[in-house]
Amino acid sequence: MQHFEIAVVGGGLAGSVAALALARSGRKLAFIAPASEKVDERTTALMDQSIRFLERLGVWESIAPSAAPLSIMQIIDATKRLLRAPTAQFRAMDVGLYAFGYNIPNNALTQTLDAAVAAEPNITKIEQSVETLDYSAERAAITLTGGSTITADFVVGADGRKSKTRDAAGIGTRTWSYPQSALVLNFSHTLPHGNVSTEFHTETGPFTQVPLPGLRSSLVWVVKPEEAQRLLELPSDELSRQVEDRMQSMLGKVTVEGRPQIWPLSSLMSERFGKGRLALIGEAAHAFPPIGAQGLNLSLRDVIALAELLAATGDRPIAADAGDRFNRRRRPDVMSRTFGVDVLNRSLLSDFLPVQMLRAAGLHLLGGAPPLRNLLMREGIEPGRGFRAVVDALRNEIRR
Known part of the structure; x- marks a missing residue:
């Protein structure tokens, strides 16, 4: 039976970054993540703190050519309500930065992280799923789909909303949904975006354009589920025209690339973010709508805090209450961000005049x-x- 200091369960972006960061801190770990052929066409806007973290991990140089800087962010009230908010513009130079962050295709992030994980000697990749977990005061025992069992001093649950690591620890969740879906796509345009991201606020949710390299941008268009399905079924040229109209032709002629994807909007909050020999990160701990560029940035702050907590110091073992300490450290940030995103989204949907x-x-x-x-x-x-x-x-x- 193999034993590891840490077992990271879950092969998404949060799990990959966690495995790499903890291995670079000196810990020997198992990275349990079954192979996946799923292609994620979404993009992710990572803020300056997240970019600096990727720089410290030595992966940003490979990601940067696929990324576009976000130097200006603006909010435009595109509702038809009686009380409309003025346009608000935020410039990175006003806080001493060239860019608030960068917009990156998820595929570029995944490919770079996969290569870095494969080259890291402190990581043992196990391409299987977890069947069962058993936590004790001394260690965790993990049974894999192949029938073998490994043990670990500590488990990092990065296995998504239906987390087995969380359920096995008896940690509950609070979930809620919204009457919205997000249509996600990339598009090319004839006018330069100037590294400006524009978020149009509408009665059904935000319509958010985010720059990509060259004359391209990504889009998250939040609408009612039936409207999302209607848009998905439109011919490409008609969808392109509707995107251009909603953009008020700010970027000239629009051409939608590939096939859009629909993502229903919902939120999840774990009752705890750590317990004993377990820490929950990413969507195993918190998940909410793609609003305000918070999702993966919040997950990377999970990883930063966890790496600081579990950094190897000589032969010092991982404490039995490390998960509880992680929970106390992360709770204020996670709860405040989740509350903020929820309030912003509901304020767009509300017809209540006050x-x-x-x-x-x-x-x-x-x-x-x-x-x-x-x-x-x-x-x-x-x-x-x-x-x-x-x-x-x-x-x-x-x-x-």
């Missing part, structure tokens, strides 16, 4: 108050960054 007034007033305040806007931009990039900037500015004033 809610519309608050939303419009909030965007108006951001547009007219640069210090507040910059604070929120920094917080969006990295939790605590905005408040640290305020503290540093006050210290400099005191020194003067």
Whole structure:
């Protein structure tokens, strides 16, 4: 029976980054992830903190050619309601950055991470699924689909919404759904995007264009499920015309590439993010709609915190309560981000006039108050960054 310091269960982007980061910290681990031929046509916008983490792992240089910088983000109220919010624009240069982050095709991320994992000597890749898990105070026993069993001092559950690692630990979840689906696609256009991402707020949800390299962009179009299905079934030229119309022809003529995908919108929150010898990351811990570029960025912050917690120090073993400590560390960030995304999405759907007034007033305040806007931009990039900037500015004033 093989024994490992850590077993990472789940081969998605979060699991791959976790395996690589923990192995680079000096831990010997098993990466349990069955082979998958599924092609993910989506893209992911990674913020500056996530990009710097990928740089430290030595994989960003290979990913960068496929990525497009997000130098400006703007929100346009495209509703037809009585109270409409003013356009709000956020510039990376206002917080001392060239770009808030980069938009990256998921396939490019996957290919680079797979190559890095395969070359890492501290990782043993096991292309099987987990059948059962048994946690004890000393270790975890994992039975695989092939019938063999391995043991590990610690388990990282990165096995998605239907997580076996979470269920085996007796950790429940809270789930809720939205009356929306996201139509996801890539498209080419005749005018340059200028590294500007534009989010149109509509009565059914956001319509978000995000730059890709060259004259290309990705799109997340949130609509009612029946409308998503209607759009999916349109001929390519008609869908392209409707995307262009919704974009107000800002990028010229639009041509949709390939076949779009539909993703129903729902959220999940685990009751705990760690327990004993288990830590939950990614969608095993939290999942919510593709709004505000939070999903994978939140998962990478899971990995950053976990790598700091489990970094090898000589022969120091992993503590039996490491999962509980991870839970305490991650709870404030995960809960605040999940709440923020939920409130933003529901505010778009609400026909309640006071809610519309608050939303419009909030965007108006951001547009007219640069210090507040910059604070929120920094917080969006990295939790605590905005408040640290305020503290540093006050210290400099005191020194003067």
